[in-house]
Amino acid sequence: MSATTHHDALLETPLLETPLLQTKGLTRRFGGLVAVNNVDFTLRQGEIHAILGPNGAGKSTLINLLSGEFPPSEGEILFQGQPIQGKKARQIARMGIGRSHQKTNIFPRLTCLQNCQLAARIHLGGVFGSWRSRHRAREVNERALEVLETCQLVHRAHTPASAMSYGEQRQLQIAMVLATAPKLMLLDEPMAGMGREETAQVTELLKGLSDRYPLVLIEHDMDSVFRLADRITVMVDGCVLETGPTAQIRASERVRDVYLGRHHEESAA
């Protein structure tokens, strides 16, 4: 007998509610190159949605469009039903879309705690008037400690980021996104460059966060993707090849022919 989990129930629910995030006909051109081509994408509440595809498929560009790093050439992006295309990255971050980049972008000389305080401070509004500053400083500190606890980094609170292992630095990056109190997270290859043990640790961390923080995830580590994702969208040459629940994508011959087969051959080589 198999137990029905929250995520099983979520996958079987028809989409009646407004999606947390949705794109319609999203397109981004760089000169003559169509990096993202007419993409319809939906992220539901409480869901981890992985984006797969070979190098150059347009995955990072899609994330960059969602986070406002680039404006789309065409199409719509709806966050909680409201159009956000054309808004600046900072505005989108303030609305609650937190993102991490492929490369680690932490402040190496600051401690783990200071990095999180900085992220929380930016979210809470930067420089404060003196009458509010003490209260805000306490709020920032509490938020920073809370996310270090969530990411199991409290023991590293006073360690300079540069003295932490690569895996811990990637974990810190996730903590910094959480410090901005996001309504959803966009993570671009959070496990890139990690060893097997660190990858497993971050996979479990993200799994534990998914109910509170819906997630769009680009990741090449298939074990992690299959463990984490409720749904998968496979992109090839800027277009959506297939999108659906993880089991459907795993079983898809088209996906296997175009991506998974090739990926496994590359990984084995």
Ligand SMILES: Nc1ncnc2c1ncn2[C@@H]1O[C@H](COP(=O)(O)OP(=O)(O)OP(=O)(O)O)[C@@H](O)[C@H]1O
């Ligand atoms: N700022 C840019 N200017 C010009 N071309 C770009 C830019 N960003 C991405 N591209 C091009 O758009 C295409 C899609 O790139 P993108 O980085 O989105 O792919 P990806 O699927 O994330 O690949 P990878 O797995 O290698 O990170 C590529 O051909 C890339 O060279």
